[in-house]
Amino acid sequence: MKFALDITRAENFPEWYQAVVAQADLAEASPVRGCMIIKPWGWGVWELVQAALDKRIKETGHENCYFPLFIPLSFIAQEAAHVEGFAKEMAVVTHHRLKAADGKLFVDPESELEEPLVVRPTSETIIGDAFRRWVASYRDLPVLINQWANVVRWEMRTRMFLRTSEFLWQEGHTAHADAEDARAETLKMLEVYRELAEDVLAMPVVVGEKPENERFPGADNTFSIEAMMQDGKALQAGTSHYLGTNFAKAQNIRFQSATGDLEFCHTTSWGVSTRLIGGVIMTHGDDDGLRLPPKIAPKQIVIVPMLREKPEDAEVLAYCEKLKSELDRLTAFSAPVRAHLDKKPARAANKRWDWVRRGAPIILEVGPRDMANDSVTLLRRDRLRDGEKIASTGMTRSALMELAPALLADIQAALFDEAKAKRDANIRTDLATFEAVAAYFGEEAEDGAGAFKGWVRAPWSRPTGAELEQVEQRLKAYKLTLRNAPLGQEPAKGKCVFTGRDAVEDILIARAY
Missing domain, CATH: 3.40.50.800 (Anticodon-binding domain)
Structure with a gap:
């Protein structure tokens, strides 16, 4: 049978994906490695996604604003866990001027900045600095803001829409007087993302909490929506984070309570990006190209x-x-x-x-x-x-x-x-041991085709620390990751597939983008 594309999903899913991006006229590679030019058809899709989400963000009481692209290095350094999570991906500006000589341009060594500037990988630190100035009393809370922006994370292996060095997103940031209010905010925005994915993108997702090793750097809790792509891999389509008082303590975001005490704010952050377009392609596309909701x-x-x-x-x-x-x-x-x-x-x-x-x-x-x-x-x-x-x-x-x-x-x-x-139809729930999980997934094919493998939903006991690191290493051998523990589930039955102890809940295991 002759299809509109030269390659099918079954032949090579990654190459099929690239063919859809190109032949559906969504985007093309830019002269800058790892970046993309979003063409009018792709931008039109993003505008509609953005409009649908922006409406929902505003309906939940948030206001849009904008913060600088450049963040002082000292701001990033205030949050050690945050730095550790993003350090290898940060682009840094150290000079502010070029110099010409002999028909060539080079960086003027005399133009070194007093303090290096990080090109925004995410904005918790610079927004936290503003919150420190904006919040004085419990009467100033909650602060509910959102910004639409571009961010830069210097990725080594890139794929258009899914993982690029520069991408577009929205990032919401809020500050609250107590944990209860902040946690409610985190879950409220998670539900907004679920509704966007399912009702607008027609992309079914599983809503759940990330395990400790998959949390956003500096967060107490990270929640995600996970979507299954047609090759069986998981795509993290959106995240919402309860940051506790970690960033507030690092940046001295405090308020005077109704009783006159000085207390640290509880903060949240949440975001989705142009990665959603990649999710739509891999959820709905066929061998003739893109199918848009x-x-x-x-x-x-x-x-x-x-x-x-x-x-x-x-x-x-x-x-x-x-x-x-x-x-x-x-x-x-x-x-x-x-x-x-x-x-x-x-x-x-x-x-x-x-x-x-x-x-x-x-x-x-x-x-x-x-x-x-x-x-x-x-x-x-x-x-x-x-x-x-x-x-x-x-x-x-x-x-x-x-x-x-x-x-x-x-x-x-x-x-x-x-x-x-x-x-x-492709979430296995009958694998009771890690050996059975490993046997199911086997070795990943290197040619992009290979046998289809879906997800495994398995009981687990929430191991932490060194024990969780061992779990992570065992999964890496099969290129697997823990995705999330679905919310609203019944208490798990049986033993944890990793530790053998009584399970407390189920967790999803999958290969992922």
Whole structure:
């Protein structure tokens, strides 16, 4: 069977992913190693994700603001655990001027900064410094802010959207009078992320708490949403952290309580990034390219006129213009339908496959015969193929206007249901020992194909310290990681697969991005 992409998921999943990014026109590599140029179609997806999340962030009482890209090194050094977590990934500015000589440019050695500046890897330290000034009394709390920004983490192995040296994200930061309020905030934003992933991206996730060794540097607790990609690997799609008073003590963020005592604030931070687009690709893509959930498709319905360089082409285009105008007046998901008429001077078949690869949810083909019958030929991207044939449906223009919003909603729900069914069918719960877990995963194939392996949900006893380090080393031998312990679960039964002691809960084990 011939597909729109030159490589299939089964042949080589990593190469298939790169092919989707390129041929769906989402992004391309930049001249700077490890960075990417997000192209208009990819940016359009990100804008819709951003708008959906920004609305939810504001509805929960947070306000947007902005902090500098550069952070004084002394700020980072105040939080030892934080430095340890990010030290190997930090880009540092040490000079502020170039000098020219003999037609060459070089760093002016006399322009060394008094204090080196770290290019923002995350903003806890510089925002904590502001909180120190902003908070004096319990009356100033809680402080609830968010910023949309870019960050830099000098990654050695990069992959577009999933792990790049520079990426885009939002980071929320809050300060509270007590642990109870801060913990509630942490879980509230975790739920916002779950809703975004499942209701907007149609990407089912497992909500849970990270084990001690996977916590954000300096946090008391880290919670995550984990999504299963089509190759069985886990993707950490968002995190929310309860930081306790660790950053407050490092940066002297204190307030006078109602009783007159000076107390340290309890802080939180939480964020998601452009990695979500990578998650959408690997959750919904097929061997023809991207399949976008309609809620984040920049163009939800694309009209492709079947032109033949004949006199009736003008009539077909006029019919398509009228069709687009009528679609523009419809609403789906409480917003105007995003319709697009592709007038590019190219063969209709080429334009169709271009939109198939980009993942437009609905593609309408209109030729002279369709126009004569006041109808369209509809291709539903999530159900493009019927065996080896392209599945298309003919319908009248009036039927299209009546059905289009419901059809978009059905595509959104169908993509979620399909991904959830795949995930649920591929979480093993019957492996009672580490030996059984290791035997299930075996050795990871090096060619990118190999046998599909899902996740394992296994009982564990929450080992800590040196014992947890031993667990981590045992997992590394199979390129495995602990993902999270799902929230709201029943008390675990049986023995921990790592320690043999009575289990206290289940935890997810998987290979991951």
